[in-house]
Amino acid sequence: MASRHLANAGHEEQLQRYMPRIVSGDLITAVAVTEADAGSDVAGIKTDAERDGDFWVLNETKMFITNGAHADPYFVAAKIDLEAAGSRRRTIYAVESEAAGVSFGRMLDKMGWRSSDTVELVFEDCRVPAGNVLGEVNKDFYAIMKNFQNERLVLGPQAKGEAQKALELTLEYVRERKAFGAPLWEKQTIRQRLAQRKAEVAAARHGSTRKESRA
DSSP: OOHHHHHHHOOHHHHHHHHHHHHHTSOOOEEEOOBTTBSSOGGGOOOEEEEETTEEEEEEEEEEEETTTTOSSEEEEEEOOTTSOGGGSEEEEEEOTTSTTEEEEEEOOOSSOTTSOEEEEEEEEEEEEGGGEESOTTOOHHHHHHHHHHHHHHHHHHHHHHHHHHHHHHHHHHHHOEETTEEGGGOHHHHHHHHHHHHHHHHHHHHHHHHHHHO
16 A cells, blocks of 8 residues: 555656565555544644755654554655645655654554554654655645545455454354353354344445446
C-alpha cells in the first residue's frame, strides 16, 4: 500500500533510487498520513512542513503507522500553505528512516494482522531534502486519495478471507471443545450462531462475485 505512493507520484530519479529495492524485498516502505485526530480526513492533518533552503522541516506525530518500526523510506503527508483550502495544501515527502529528527514511539497492540508492526511515528525538526518531494508541492491530496481507494479495494477481499478462515477455525474448535459432557457443537445455540456467521460470509463473498461479473 505504501509503495504505490512512489509508483503513482514519484519522479524518475526517486523511482530509480527506491523501486528496484522495494520490488526485490530489500526495502520495506510505510505511508504516514494518519494522525491522532485525522485519518481518512486527509484535509485535516496537522503535520507542518516549512521550507529552509534546500530542505523541508517536518514536525508532528503520526499514528497507526503500519511497518513503521522497520520501514525505510516513509512516505509522509504534510501541509504547507495554511491559507489554501485543505485539499490544496498537502504534500508527500520521502523520508528516510535515518534522517535526523525521525523516531518511533509506542508499539501499538492490535487484535489481528500481527504480521506487521504498527507504531507511533514522531518527526521533530526533521530535515528532508527538497528533492524528496513526491509529485508536486501542495498538489498531493488527490494522489493520497487515489491510493486510499486502492487500499480499500484490497482490504475488502482481505477482510472476507479472514472472516472465512476465522469461521473455519471456530468450527474446528467447537467440535473439539467439551462443556457439560459434550462438544460445544452439540449445543443448538452454537450451531445457530455459526450458521448465521456462515450465511453472512457467504453473502459478502457472493456480493463481490456479482459485482465483478457485472464489471
